[in-house]
Amino acid sequence: MTWEIVIGLETHAQLSTASKIFSGASTAFGAAPNTQASAVDLALPGVLPVLNRGAVERAIRFGLAVGGAIAPRSVFARKNYFYPDLPKGYQISQYEAPVVTGGEVAIVVDGEERRVRLTRAHLEEDAGKSLHEDFHGMSGIDLNRAGTPLLEIVTEPDMRSAREAVAYAKALHSLVRWIGICDGNMQEGSFRCDANVSVRRPGAPLGTRCEIKNLNSFRFLEKAIEFEARRQVELIEDGGTVRQETRLWDAQKGETRPMRSKEDAHDYRYFPDPDLLPLAITPASMEAVRATLPELPAAMRARFVEAYGLPPADATTLTASRALADFYEAVVRHAGGEPRACANWVLGELSALLNRLEVEADASPVGPAALAGLVRRVLDGTVSGKAAKDVFAAMAAGEGEADAIIEAKGLRQVSDAGAIEALVGQVLAANAKLVEDYRAGKEKAFNALVGQVMKASQGKANPAQASAILKAKLG
Amino acid sequence: MFDHTLPELAALLHGGKASSEEVTRLFLSRIERLDPALNAFITVDAHKALAAARAADARIAAGEAGPLTGIPIAHKDLFCAKGWKTTCASRMLADWVSPYDAHVVERLDRAGAVLVGKTNMDEFAMGSSNENSHFGPVRNPWDTARVPGGSSGGSAAAVAARLVPAATGTDTGGSIRQPASLTGTCGIRPTYGAVSRYGMVAFASSLDQGGAFGKSAEDLALMMNAMGGFDARDSTSVERPAEDYRRDLAKPLAGLRVGLPKEYFTADLAPDVGACVIAAVDELRRLGATTVEVSLPNQALAVPVYYVIAPAEASSNLSRFDGVRYGHRAAQYADLNDMYRRSRAEGFGPEVRRRILVGTYVLSHGYYDAYYLQAQKVRRLIAGDFARAFAACDVIAGPVAPTVAFPIGEKSSDPVQMYLEDLYTIPVNLAGLPGLSVPCGLGAHGLPVGLQLIGDYFDEARMLQVAHQYQLATDWHRKAPPGYGA
Amino acid sequence: MLSRDDVRRIAELARIEVPEEGLAAVQHDLNGIFGLVERMRAVDTAGVEPMAHAVDLTQRLREDKVTDTDQHELFQACAPQVEDGLYLVPKVIE
Structure with a gap:
C-alpha cells in the first residue's frame, strides 16, 4: 500500500512598497533596531492606520496575473493575540473578505505542465522580530519590520510531492518578481512559505494536516515536506494518529518540531477593524492597473514557441524569470532576428556565466546589445563558433566589445577562397598518405585532412569553406 | 471674567482689555484654589500655560488672533499632547508622556488656545460617573458628594466650576452629554467622522468621537470650528469642506420641526428631569418650532447592543497595553505570559478589566455570531429608527440622563445600574449622529438638568442654532454652581 | 451564563x-452584564x-511615500x- 502526500502552501510575499502598509515608515531592510518603527508601527496610544495605495495596487496586480477575482469590496479584520513582536496585540489582516479569490499558477514538473489552484490572496501587515541573543536572559524586540505589507497567497491542497511544492514555490517566486510586486529576497524574508502537509491512502479523505512555518529556502521547503510526510507515515504505521499542530523546521537537525508558542488552541477573535473602512476597488482602478501589467510568463512562453520557433523546453527556461526573458528579447532585437541562435547563446554561455556569478540577467556583465553583436559575428562568418566562445569569455572579463576582441586576438575567420586554396594545396602536398587513404574509400581520412587545413590556418579558416575546397580538389 | 463665555472673553482679549497672561493666571489661580475639592484635573502645568499665553498675547498684538487665541482650555486626559502626561486616568499610563500631539490638540494649539491642563476622567473613558479613575473620583461642583457624570467628568466639572472656560471631551456612549447634563454645562458630541480621532486614545473606535464643553451653544460652535475638519491620518475622518458651525445661530426657529421620541418620555425618566425637558420643549414651541411625536422602537436595545460592541472593540484596542513598549510593567513575573497577565491586571482598574473580559468573550470562538454579529445587526436597526424619525423632523429633543447627578458610591457596586444611566445617549453613538446637551432647568436638590438635542448626520449647525435660540430666550446656561459663580 | 471555566478561559x-479567590466576583459581574445583553439576542435580524x-464610506488610500x-529615542523614553x-x-x- 502506498501513501499519498497532500500539500497546500501559504506564502507571505513582502510587497515592494517604499513605506509600510498602514504608516509612512520606510520598509528598507537592515536599519538599526526600531529606527523604522513609527508611532503607528509601535501602536502608541491614539494612533490610527491609513492604507497604502501601493500595497493595494500590488495586490490587484497579483490577482490579475493569476486570473483571480478582485473583490469590489474587501474588509480588514483584526486577528487578536499577544506576542511581543505584535505591538497592537492584533494583526491587521483580511479574513472573511480577502482582496483576491481564486486564480491559478502553472507549474512544470518532469516536462509536464500542471496548474495549482489558489484559494485566496489577502493583504496583511508583518510583525516585528524577536532577537534571542542573550540580553540577561531576556529577548530583544525590533519592530522595524512591523507593518511591512504582505500578500498572503494560499493554495488549495493541490500538490502531491515535495518536488511539486517546490515547483509551485519557484513559479510563484518568479511570478511575483515578474509583475514587480515583491523583490523575492528569501534571505531577507521577503518571500516565506508555510506548508500544510498531510498524508492519506490514495482515494481516502484528507488526513490531519500539520503546518510547517517559515521555510525560507526552496531546499528547506523540499526537505521539510519530505521529513514531515515521512514522520506522519511512520506515526500512522506505528498505530499513532497525527495531531493537528504548527511545527517549525529545524534546519540544523533536519527535522520538524512542534512550536511551543502555538501550543494553545488559538482563538484569534477576528472582527472587522473599526479603524479601517471597507476597501473598494472599482472596475476603473482595476483596469488602470491592468494597463501597466507586463506580458505574463505563460503568454510570453507561448509567443516564443509560436513566433520564434523555439522548442517548448527552451521557451520555458527563458521565461523562468522576467530578467532573463527581457534579456533574451533584447538580444533578438539587437541581433535583428535570429531568435534560435540568440536562444542558444542565452541558454548556453550566458546562463552559465550568470550561474557562476550568481546574478540575475539584468546584472549580467555582458549586456544584450553586446551579446547580439557577437551572435551577428558568428552568423556572418566573422568568427567560428568555437572562437566565439573565447570572445564571449573575454567580453565577460570586461575586455570590450566583440569586434574589438576579435581584432585584438586575431580571431577573424579566414573566408578568402584564394588563401584557403593555398593552404589546401600545402596540406595535400604534405599528407600523401591521407590522400591515398581517402581515395581508397576511408572517409575518416577526409576529416583528418580538414583538421590539417584548420591547423595550418591556426583555426581561423572557415571550416565549411575549407572542406568544400578540399572536396573539389580531391575530385 | 471667569464667568464669561468664549466670545465675551475674546472681546476682552482682542479689545486690549485683558491679556491672555492675565486671563490664564486668573484661571490657574482658580484651579489652585478650587480644584482640590473637585479633582477635575490630573495635570496642570502653569509654566507651559503661561508660555502659551504669552505667545498668544504676541499673536494678538500682531493682529493675528482668531476667536480662540489667548483663551485657556483643558483637554480630557486621553488626548495626546506632546510633552504632557497623557494618562487616560489609568495606572497603566500614569507616567506616560506623549511624544506627539493629537489632531484636536494640534488644531486648538494652532487656533491659539492656551492649554492649562489635562482633565480627570473615567479610566480609558469607561464609566458614567467618573468614579473609575486611578487618580480618584471627580466631584460635582453643584454638590461635591455627587458625581459629575462621566466619562468626561473632569472637563465637565472644570467648565462648570469656572476653572477653565472650555474643555474637550470624548463621547462614546454619552460621555460628553451626560456629564454636561449633570453639571449644568453645554456639551457637544459631533457626527462620527467630524472630528479626527488621531491621537485620541481609543475606547471603542466605531463609537468614539471627540467634542467639547462650554458655557453656551456659541462656545461649542467656536470650539467645533477649531476642532472639526478632515484629517488624513484618521481613515474614518470624513472628507468634506470646512464649515462655520456658527453660521445658523442667529436664524429664528420658525418652521423648525422638533421630533419627540415617545420612548424617551416614559416611566424610566425621573419626574423632575421630565418636567424640565418638557418645559424646554414648550419654550422651543414658543420660539416658533412645531413638535411631532416620533418613534425609536429599538431604543430599548441600544444599551444591550452597546455593551457588546463597545467592550468588543475595547478588548482589542486595549491589547496594546502589554508592558512592552510603554506603560505599566509588573515588578514580579515568572515568564512572558505572566508579565502580560500581571501588568494588565495591575495596570487596569476593575471596570476596564471587566469590559475587556466581556469583549473578549463576545468575540471568542463560538460566541461571535450570537453576540458581536447580532449586535452589529441590531445596531443597523437602531440607526434605521433615526433615519425614519428624521424624515418627519429636523431635530430630535429629549432628556440626556434619566436623573440628576447621583451620590458618589450609589451605583458603583452595580455595573448594570450604572450602564442604564446612558439609555438616552447611547442610541446616538450607535447611529453615529451628533448630539448635544444644554442646561434646561434645575431638578431635584436644585441640581441641573440637560436637554438633549439630536441632529441628523453633519447637521450640527442646526442643532447649535436650536440651542442658541433657546439660550437667547432662557438663562439656565448662565447658572453657576453655588459658590462658583461671579 | 458564564461558568468559572469560561471566566478562566477569557481571562x-x-x-x-x-486570582482564584476573585473568580466568583468576576463571574457574578459578568453574568449581570450578560443578563442585560440577553435582550438583544432574541431580536429577529434575518436579512x-x-x-x-x-x-x-470606503477606505481612503495613502500615497506610498516615506x-x-x-x-526611536523619543519613543523609547x-x-x-x-x-x-x-x-x-x-x-x-x-
Missing part, C-alpha cells in the same frame, strides 16, 4: 490575571446587514526596559 485569552462602522523619520535600541521582554519561546 487567559485577555491576558488579565484573575439585516451588520453595521461595522458609523459611516457608510513620511516618518527615526524617533517611556519604555519599561530597552537596550541597544531594542525593547526587552522576558524570554520569547518560539
Whole structure:
C-alpha cells in the first residue's frame, strides 16, 4: 500500500512598497533596531492606520496575473493575540473578505505542465522580530519590520510531492518578481512559505494536516515536506494518529518540531477593524492597473514557441524569470532576428556565466546589445563558433566589445577562397598518405585532412569553406 | 471674567482689555484654589500655560488672533499632547508622556488656545460617573458628594466650576452629554467622522468621537470650528469642506420641526428631569418650532447592543497595553505570559478589566455570531429608527440622563445600574449622529438638568442654532454652581 | 451564563490575571452584564446587514511615500526596559 502526500502552501510575499502598509515608515531592510518603527508601527496610544495605495495596487496586480477575482469590496479584520513582536496585540489582516479569490499558477514538473489552484490572496501587515541573543536572559524586540505589507497567497491542497511544492514555490517566486510586486529576497524574508502537509491512502479523505512555518529556502521547503510526510507515515504505521499542530523546521537537525508558542488552541477573535473602512476597488482602478501589467510568463512562453520557433523546453527556461526573458528579447532585437541562435547563446554561455556569478540577467556583465553583436559575428562568418566562445569569455572579463576582441586576438575567420586554396594545396602536398587513404574509400581520412587545413590556418579558416575546397580538389 | 463665555472673553482679549497672561493666571489661580475639592484635573502645568499665553498675547498684538487665541482650555486626559502626561486616568499610563500631539490638540494649539491642563476622567473613558479613575473620583461642583457624570467628568466639572472656560471631551456612549447634563454645562458630541480621532486614545473606535464643553451653544460652535475638519491620518475622518458651525445661530426657529421620541418620555425618566425637558420643549414651541411625536422602537436595545460592541472593540484596542513598549510593567513575573497577565491586571482598574473580559468573550470562538454579529445587526436597526424619525423632523429633543447627578458610591457596586444611566445617549453613538446637551432647568436638590438635542448626520449647525435660540430666550446656561459663580 | 471555566478561559485569552479567590466576583459581574445583553439576542435580524462602522464610506488610500523619520529615542523614553535600541521582554519561546 502506498501513501499519498497532500500539500497546500501559504506564502507571505513582502510587497515592494517604499513605506509600510498602514504608516509612512520606510520598509528598507537592515536599519538599526526600531529606527523604522513609527508611532503607528509601535501602536502608541491614539494612533490610527491609513492604507497604502501601493500595497493595494500590488495586490490587484497579483490577482490579475493569476486570473483571480478582485473583490469590489474587501474588509480588514483584526486577528487578536499577544506576542511581543505584535505591538497592537492584533494583526491587521483580511479574513472573511480577502482582496483576491481564486486564480491559478502553472507549474512544470518532469516536462509536464500542471496548474495549482489558489484559494485566496489577502493583504496583511508583518510583525516585528524577536532577537534571542542573550540580553540577561531576556529577548530583544525590533519592530522595524512591523507593518511591512504582505500578500498572503494560499493554495488549495493541490500538490502531491515535495518536488511539486517546490515547483509551485519557484513559479510563484518568479511570478511575483515578474509583475514587480515583491523583490523575492528569501534571505531577507521577503518571500516565506508555510506548508500544510498531510498524508492519506490514495482515494481516502484528507488526513490531519500539520503546518510547517517559515521555510525560507526552496531546499528547506523540499526537505521539510519530505521529513514531515515521512514522520506522519511512520506515526500512522506505528498505530499513532497525527495531531493537528504548527511545527517549525529545524534546519540544523533536519527535522520538524512542534512550536511551543502555538501550543494553545488559538482563538484569534477576528472582527472587522473599526479603524479601517471597507476597501473598494472599482472596475476603473482595476483596469488602470491592468494597463501597466507586463506580458505574463505563460503568454510570453507561448509567443516564443509560436513566433520564434523555439522548442517548448527552451521557451520555458527563458521565461523562468522576467530578467532573463527581457534579456533574451533584447538580444533578438539587437541581433535583428535570429531568435534560435540568440536562444542558444542565452541558454548556453550566458546562463552559465550568470550561474557562476550568481546574478540575475539584468546584472549580467555582458549586456544584450553586446551579446547580439557577437551572435551577428558568428552568423556572418566573422568568427567560428568555437572562437566565439573565447570572445564571449573575454567580453565577460570586461575586455570590450566583440569586434574589438576579435581584432585584438586575431580571431577573424579566414573566408578568402584564394588563401584557403593555398593552404589546401600545402596540406595535400604534405599528407600523401591521407590522400591515398581517402581515395581508397576511408572517409575518416577526409576529416583528418580538414583538421590539417584548420591547423595550418591556426583555426581561423572557415571550416565549411575549407572542406568544400578540399572536396573539389580531391575530385 | 471667569464667568464669561468664549466670545465675551475674546472681546476682552482682542479689545486690549485683558491679556491672555492675565486671563490664564486668573484661571490657574482658580484651579489652585478650587480644584482640590473637585479633582477635575490630573495635570496642570502653569509654566507651559503661561508660555502659551504669552505667545498668544504676541499673536494678538500682531493682529493675528482668531476667536480662540489667548483663551485657556483643558483637554480630557486621553488626548495626546506632546510633552504632557497623557494618562487616560489609568495606572497603566500614569507616567506616560506623549511624544506627539493629537489632531484636536494640534488644531486648538494652532487656533491659539492656551492649554492649562489635562482633565480627570473615567479610566480609558469607561464609566458614567467618573468614579473609575486611578487618580480618584471627580466631584460635582453643584454638590461635591455627587458625581459629575462621566466619562468626561473632569472637563465637565472644570467648565462648570469656572476653572477653565472650555474643555474637550470624548463621547462614546454619552460621555460628553451626560456629564454636561449633570453639571449644568453645554456639551457637544459631533457626527462620527467630524472630528479626527488621531491621537485620541481609543475606547471603542466605531463609537468614539471627540467634542467639547462650554458655557453656551456659541462656545461649542467656536470650539467645533477649531476642532472639526478632515484629517488624513484618521481613515474614518470624513472628507468634506470646512464649515462655520456658527453660521445658523442667529436664524429664528420658525418652521423648525422638533421630533419627540415617545420612548424617551416614559416611566424610566425621573419626574423632575421630565418636567424640565418638557418645559424646554414648550419654550422651543414658543420660539416658533412645531413638535411631532416620533418613534425609536429599538431604543430599548441600544444599551444591550452597546455593551457588546463597545467592550468588543475595547478588548482589542486595549491589547496594546502589554508592558512592552510603554506603560505599566509588573515588578514580579515568572515568564512572558505572566508579565502580560500581571501588568494588565495591575495596570487596569476593575471596570476596564471587566469590559475587556466581556469583549473578549463576545468575540471568542463560538460566541461571535450570537453576540458581536447580532449586535452589529441590531445596531443597523437602531440607526434605521433615526433615519425614519428624521424624515418627519429636523431635530430630535429629549432628556440626556434619566436623573440628576447621583451620590458618589450609589451605583458603583452595580455595573448594570450604572450602564442604564446612558439609555438616552447611547442610541446616538450607535447611529453615529451628533448630539448635544444644554442646561434646561434645575431638578431635584436644585441640581441641573440637560436637554438633549439630536441632529441628523453633519447637521450640527442646526442643532447649535436650536440651542442658541433657546439660550437667547432662557438663562439656565448662565447658572453657576453655588459658590462658583461671579 | 458564564461558568468559572469560561471566566478562566477569557481571562487567559485577555491576558488579565484573575486570582482564584476573585473568580466568583468576576463571574457574578459578568453574568449581570450578560443578563442585560440577553435582550438583544432574541431580536429577529434575518436579512439585516451588520453595521461595522458609523459611516457608510470606503477606505481612503495613502500615497506610498516615506513620511516618518527615526524617533526611536523619543519613543523609547517611556519604555519599561530597552537596550541597544531594542525593547526587552522576558524570554520569547518560539
